[in-house]
Amino acid sequence: QSVLTQPPSVSAAPGQKVTISCSGSSSNIGNNHVSWYQQLPGTAPKLLIYENNKRPSGIPDRFSGSKSGTSATLGITGLQTGDEADYYCGTWDSSLSAVVFGGGTKLTVL
Amino acid sequence: QVQLQESGPGLVKPSGTLSLTCAVSGGSISGSNWWTWVRQPPGKGLEWIGEIYHSGSTNYNPSLKSRVTISVDKSKNQFSLKLSSVTAADTAVYYCARVGATPYYFDYWGQGTLVTVSS
Numbered sequence: 001q002s003v004l005t006q007p008p009s010v011s012a013a014p015g016q017k018v019t020i021s022c023s024g025s026s027s028n029i030g031n032n033h034v035s036w037y038q039q040l041p042g043t044a045p046k047l048l049i050y051e052n053n054k055r056p057s058g059i060p061d062r063f064s065g066s067k068s069g070t071s072a073t074l075g076i077t078g079l080q081t082g083d084e085a086d087y088y089c090g091t092w093d094s095s096l097s098a099v100v101f102g103g104g105t106k107l108t109v110l
Numbered sequence: 111q112v113q114l115q116e117s118g119p120g121l122v123k124p125s126g127t128l129s130l131t132c133a134v135s136g137g138s139i140s141g142s143n144w145w146t147w148v149r150q151p152p153g154k155g156l157e158w159i160g161e162i163y164h165s166g167s168t169n170y171n172p173s174l175k176s177r178v179t180i181s182v183d184k185s186k187n188q189f190s191l192k193l194s195s196v197t198a199a200d201t202a203v204y205y206c207a208r209v210g211a212t213p214y215y216f217d218y219w220g221q222g223t224l225v226t227v228s229s
Contacts, residue, residue: 002155032213032214033212033213033214033215035210035214035215035216037156037216043221044205044219044220044221044222045148045156045205045216045219046219047210047215047216047217047219050210050212050215050217051212051215056217088155088156090156090214090215090216091214092213092214096172097169097172098158098171098172098173099146099158099171099214100158101155101156101157101158102155103155104155104156
């Protein structure tokens with residue numbers, strides 16, 4: 001059982017938009033920055049979003065992040081088959097004194 | 111471009127100690143960033159293990175703290191992980207990563223190394 005709650009899976013057609021939610025509490029998302037990671041099959045996680053809504057150099061603006069209260073959302077527009085991956089949210093939990101992650105969401109581009 | 115590379119035994123016996131090293135290239139481990147370990151059991155999600163600063167300061171996941179030691183070797187530009195009293199539940203891909211400029215995100219990752227705990 002992960003501290004942060006993500007839907008196990010989402011799907012959408014190529015070219016469409018999808019959002020992935022990440023729900024937490026005041027001890028984590030509510031008072032700390034959220035980051036998002038993309039993990040393609042058989043590879044290491046890759047940073048997509050940091051500090052809730054910032055993109056590292058090289059990450060296309062098709063990827064966006066937002067946070068409201070104790071929830072965060074990753075948005076992906078113009079879906080491509082290459083976006084099929086597992087997506088994880090992460091943040092610091094002040095009560096646990098640990099970095100915590102969501103359980104991951106598998107994105108399928110139909 | 112910072113690069114990280116994990117190395118160490120791929121098989122550890124139950125009750126033994128898992129030992130891994132992460133070599134950092136393209137940047138100094140003595141800079142302003144912390145360095146971290148994350149693991150992922152097969153088919154499961156990510157779990158943060160702990161982190162270290164080049165001064166030797168560490169922070170550990172409370173759930174693993176009694177068994178974990180992370181150390182740094184500035185002369186070799188690398189840092190290491192030791193996990194004691196391992197069981198099959200410690201079987202996972204272990205990743206090393208760099209902590210970003212503000213807490214907490216991980217901006218550079220190693221490719222990961224699978225460690226299996228089995229007799």
